[in-house]
Amino acid sequence: MLALLVFIPIAAFIAILFGAPARLTAIGAAAVNLALALYAAASWHCTSWAFSVPVLAKPALNLAFGFPDGMSVIMVLLTAIVTLAAVLSGQAPEGRDKLYFGSSLLLSGGALGAFAATDLFFFYAFHELALIPTFLMIGILGRGERRAAAWKITIYLGLGSIVLLAGLVWLANLTGTFDMGKMVAAAGGIEPAAQKGIAALLIVGFGTLVSLFPFHSWAAPAYASAPAPIAMLHAGVLKKFGLYGLLRLAIPLVPDGLQAWLNPLLILLLGNILWVGYVTVAQKRLDLLLGNSSVMHMGYIFLAIAALIAMPDNPLARSAAIVLMFAHGISIALLFGLADRIERSTGSLDLADLGGLAKATPALAFLFGIAAMASIGLPGLANFAGEVLVFLSAFKSYNGTTGLGPVQLACILSIWGVVISAVYMLRAYRNIFQGPVAGLTAGVPDIPLTDRIPAILLIVTLLAVGLYPNLLLNLLN
Amino acid sequence: MPAYYLEALTVTLGIVLLMAEAFVPSQSKGWVGMAAAVGLVAILGLTCLAIGPDAKPAAAWAHWPLWNFYSFDTLARFYKIFALVSTLLVVLMAVDYRTILARFTDHPGSESGTGEYHALPLFACAGMMWLASARDLAGAFVALELVTITFYILVAYMRRNVGSLEAGVKYLILGALSTGFLVYGIAWIYGTTHTLNLDVIGGLLHDGRAEQIHRTPLLFGIALVMVGLGFKIGAVPMQVWIPDVYQGAPTPTTAFLSVGSKAAGFILLMRFLEPFLGSELTRKPVLTLLLILACATLLFGNLAAIPQTNFKRLLAYSSIAHAGFLLLALAAWQPFAAELNSAKVVSFYLATYLLMTLGVFFILAQVRIQRGGEAISDFNGLGKTNPQLALALTVLLAALAGVPLTAGFIGKFFVFYLAVEAHLWWALGIATLAAATGFYYYFKVIRAVWWMPPPHDTPLTLPPISKACIAVLTLLVLLFGIWPQPIWMLLQ
Numbered sequence: 001m002l003a004l005l006v007f008i009p010i011a012a013f014i015a016i017l018f019g020a021p022a023r024l025t026a027i028g029a030a031a032v033n034l035a036l037a038l039y040a041a042a043s044w045h046c047t048s049w050a051f052s053v054p055v056l057a058k059p060a061l062n063l064a065f066g067f068p069d070g071m072s073v074i075m076v077l078l079t080a081i082v083t084l085a086a087v088l089s090g091q092a093p094e095g096r097d098k099l100y101f102g103s104s105l106l107l108s109g110g111a112l113g114a115f116a117a118t119d120l121f122f123f124y125a126f127h128e129l130a131l132i133p134t135f136l137m138i139g140i141l142g143r144g145e146r147r148a149a150a151w152k153i154t155i156y157l158g159l160g161s162i163v164l165l166a167g168l169v170w171l172a173n174l175t176g177t178f179d180m181g182k183m184v185a186a187a188g189g190i191e192p193a194a195q196k197g198i199a200a201l202l203i204v205g206f207g208t209l210v211s212l213f214p215f216h217s218w219a220a221p222a223y224a225s226a227p228a229p230i231a232m233l234h235a236g237v238l239k240k241f242g243l244y245g246l247l248r249l250a251i252p253l254v255p256d257g258l259q260a261w262l263n264p265l266l267i268l269l270l271g272n273i274l275w276v277g278y279v280t281v282a283q284k285r286l287d288l289l290l291g292n293s294s295v296m297h298m299g300y301i302f303l304a305i306a307a308l309i310a311m312p313d314n315p316l317a318r319s320a321a322i323v324l325m326f327a328h329g330i331s332i333a334l335l336f337g338l339a340d341r342i343e344r345s346t347g348s349l350d351l352a353d354l355g356g357l358a359k360a361t362p363a364l365a366f367l368f369g370i371a372a373m374a375s376i377g378l379p380g381l382a383n384f385a386g387e388v389l390v391f392l393s394a395f396k397s398y399n400g401t402t403g404l405g406p407v408q409l410a411c412i413l414s415i416w417g418v419v420i421s422a423v424y425m426l427r428a429y430r431n432i433f434q435g436p437v438a439g440l441t442a443g444v445p446d447i448p449l450t451d452r453i454p455a456i457l458l459i460v461t462l463l464a465v466g467l468y469p470n471l472l473l474n475l476l477n
Numbered sequence: 478m479p480a481y482y483l484e485a486l487t488v489t490l491g492i493v494l495l496m497a498e499a500f501v502p503s504q505s506k507g508w509v510g511m512a513a514a515v516g517l518v519a520i521l522g523l524t525c526l527a528i529g530p531d532a533k534p535a536a537a538w539a540h541w542p543l544w545n546f547y548s549f550d551t552l553a554r555f556y557k558i559f560a561l562v563s564t565l566l567v568v569l570m571a572v573d574y575r576t577i578l579a580r581f582t583d584h585p586g587s588e589s590g591t592g593e594y595h596a597l598p599l600f601a602c603a604g605m606m607w608l609a610s611a612r613d614l615a616g617a618f619v620a621l622e623l624v625t626i627t628f629y630i631l632v633a634y635m636r637r638n639v640g641s642l643e644a645g646v647k648y649l650i651l652g653a654l655s656t657g658f659l660v661y662g663i664a665w666i667y668g669t670t671h672t673l674n675l676d677v678i679g680g681l682l683h684d685g686r687a688e689q690i691h692r693t694p695l696l697f698g699i700a701l702v703m704v705g706l707g708f709k710i711g712a713v714p715m716q717v718w719i720p721d722v723y724q725g726a727p728t729p730t731t732a733f734l735s736v737g738s739k740a741a742g743f744i745l746l747m748r749f750l751e752p753f754l755g756s757e758l759t760r761k762p763v764l765t766l767l768l769i770l771a772c773a774t775l776l777f778g779n780l781a782a783i784p785q786t787n788f789k790r791l792l793a794y795s796s797i798a799h800a801g802f803l804l805l806a807l808a809a810w811q812p813f814a815a816e817l818n819s820a821k822v823v824s825f826y827l828a829t830y831l832l833m834t835l836g837v838f839f840i841l842a843q844v845r846i847q848r849g850g851e852a853i854s855d856f857n858g859l860g861k862t863n864p865q866l867a868l869a870l871t872v873l874l875a876a877l878a879g880v881p882l883t884a885g886f887i888g889k890f891f892v893f894y895l896a897v898e899a900h901l902w903w904a905l906g907i908a909t910l911a912a913a914t915g916f917y918y919y920f921k922v923i924r925a926v927w928w929m930p931p932p933h934d935t936p937l938t939l940p941p942i943s944k945a946c947i948a949v950l951t952l953l954v955l956l957f958g959i960w961p962q963p964i965w966m967l968l969q
Contacts, residue, residue, distance in 0.1 A: 058817050139927055162913045
């Protein structure tokens with residue numbers, strides 16, 4: 001059954017290739033997929049979701065999908081929601097809509113495959129499948145310095161994937177299987193030296209994919225020049241693959257190895273939150289600002305992962321990471337979608353060119369305001385739930401007699417990041433929507449209904465999770 | 478039907494076509510290639526009827542002394558099919574490449590001088606098929622020379638083109654040199670073991686007589702033969718000819734060299750090494766030598782490919798790089814008895830390599846014909862003018878780079894798997910680096926195809942044969958990337 005979820009977008013991609021109406025097919029496939037994903041989330045314990053076809057006898061490989069736990073369900077849900085929003089809000093350039101919608105679907109299919117796969121081989125393979133349309137689309141339909149940005153993301157993520165592959169093959173060799181469930185069951189026997197090596201490879205490999213400092217510099221230019229649905233899908237969904245991989249494989253399989261790298265990881269994640277945070281404040285264009293902010297927010301999720309490493313039975317940290325992954329995915333997709341809308345109506349994303357847009361487009365200003373608040377972490381929206389859980393989980397391992405540990409120190413420092421993100425988000429909002437009306441923004445039509453629907457879809461999700469986080473937490477228990 | 482009928486039929490077909498081409502007056506020579514293709518398909522069909530003496534011990538032919546020189550097992554069948562399929566595709570490619578051939582032969586503009594080009598690949602094919610079965614070094618040498626001499630002609634075929642002539646001379650001189658190495662090595666092996674038959678050598682090394690063999694001269698002979706075969710497969714230190722010859726030769730010949738000739742070299746190398754790797758006497762040094770060759774080949778092929786701007790030359794370096802991966806599978810030797818053995822992995826890799834490489838060469842030939850160049854910049858904007866062709870090229874190049882869900886990834890995956898089992902950590906590091914580099918230079922072409930503006934808006938028009946071949950090869954690359962079982966079944 002789960003295979004259907006993966007193959008619907010791929011089949012729709014092929015249909016578009018052979019002449020089906022691109023936008024309609026894409027929306028149809030995404031809507032069907034969202035319905036399927038919701039149904040799956042409601043009944044994920046049911047064994048009939050699992051799917052497995054043998055591909056090779058030795059080494060044993062299966063094309064297998066399944067829900068090992070609630071984390072996969074949440075990621076699949078996230079993908080389905082963002083995909084629908086992305087294809088609904090995207091507007092293809094003249095004559096390129098096959099390419100535009102087709103590759104969005106391929107990206108979505110790859111992400112769904114990676115999150116639903118229970119076999120290491122296909123877990124990796126589907127992620128790569130999703131990367132290729134990302135690279136191509138940035139290079140073909142991107143804006144600004146598209147070729148340089150696309151080449152940079154290709155090289156960074158290509159290298160990251162190969163480092164990751166080395167780590168995964170090593171793991172598979174030590175555990176003797178490619179079945180991720182069996183791997184976790186056979187985890188005990190990995191010796192400390194190997195654990196340390198594998199953990200380093202996985203942190204660098206997955207870390208590059210998630211734009212962990214200092215492997216992050218591909219992200220902002222790529223997102224800034226990517227076409228809207230690609231930015232939404234990559235920043236919102238596909239990037240979470242690295243975090244998902246760390247939680248799914250690294251934490252259960254090489255806990256001691258990760259422990260050895262805990263302090264360097266904390267320093268890197270502070271680099272994400274503080275360094276990239278200040279870089280974000282200095283941005284003069286909305287797209288680069290959003291790209292950098294997405295890099296910055298990865299730091300919080302890494303903080304939750306670090307808390308989990310420091311205390312493997314930390315009950316909060318895992319949920320915190322997953323809720324924040326979900327919330328960030330939805331909110332960044334919303335922001336990129338709305339930024340694309342602003343650019344389409346005004347023709348610029350340069351903060352200096354914009355101003356007073358709220359007068360002409362009150363609805364757009366309202367929607368963007370909610371998205372910006374979500375990104376800052378205002379209570380009532382999903383990001384708040386995630387961030388609070390992260391900070392709380394970092395203090396779970398607090399020991400009163402020894403005082404503050406490295407995780408707690410990192411947490412205290414990273415709370416400063418909340419202030420930083422308030423600074424840049426509010427400043428951007430003020431620059432774009434308030435103040436005197438700039439030349440470009442005068443007489444701009446407000447956001448049309450077709451663009452409101454995807455934004456509202458995402459905002460409703462953010463509100464639902466923010467007001468009642470148990471929607472997700474129940475899936476995890 | 479005894480298996481050697483297949484070679485006999487192929488040679489007969491070649492001779493008949495050569496004579497027919499000489500005596501039948503016709504303007505276009507395309508029919509020679511089509512007739513060769515039809516004949517090859519028929520022979521391909523006959524491979525499933527071919528049997529060795531074990532299958533039919535009562536038959537009169539089963540007692541021929543020929544079977545001392547010739548074996549027929551799963552690997553032999555696989556490589557015969559491999560030779561036939563690659564020749565078939567090359568012959569078809571040549572049919573579409575006639576205009577370029579005609580421009581650089583006797584009478585520019587007329588096809589009168591191009592007929593042999595379509596028939597000669599059949600002789601090389603027969604040689605490769607015999608190599609797949611060779612169990613005697615003398616027989617193997619003769620078959621190898623049949624392949625090499627045919628290639629001397631095919632490489633230099635465009636005699637009014639300086640590049641092709643230069644390639645021909647280089648190939649001739651270095652080919653002769655490598656033949657020298659090979660014969661010299663065989664002589665040393667004969668001198669120490671008193672036999673040319675690989676089965677006998679294997680037996681000799683296994684039983685008690687191994688102590689009587691002098692180790693040093695034997696190893697010297699093995700090393701010489703490996704160097705000689707290194708020329709065929711494009712391994713360091715005999716790789717220097719590859720870029721120039723690949724670039725200068727007519728594109729179908731280049732495709733044939735990089736697929737057929739390489740596969741023939743590998744099957745012979747595996748058959749040759751098998752007895753020596755099975756014996757404690759020679760196992761260690763041979764494996765060390767293989768490992769050094771593999772690492773050097775991987776590094777050279779991949780690093781030298783980075784700065785290339787000519788696509789054909791890039792493919793030449795990529796061919797060296799793939800030879801490095803294949804050698805790594807041999808350096809992580811698992812004997813034929815193992816379930817996942819090196820021979821199977823090499824064969825699987827070569828099969829996927831055939832699909833991807835020939836697909837790319839089909840596209841390259843058309844770009845050469847219609848855009849007049851072979852540089853990477855000649856592929857600019859293909860995504861805009863021919864989106865479907867560009868998609869096919871992207872899939873094929875991604876497969877060469879080893880992107881998952883394509884056949885190329887599964888091939889590399891097996892090589893890495895073997896290397897991990899053999900604990901070749903350093904080599905694995907180099908192979909990882911090599912794969913990363915490959916990713917870079919193949920994507921350089923993909924970048925040109927999709928991101929660069931086309932020089933003009935006229936799309937390439939693909940002739941039906943090339944179109945069908947490219948479509949089939951691309952789909953197979955995708956299919957085997959998810960479901961590799963069909964190739965695997967041929968190897969069981």
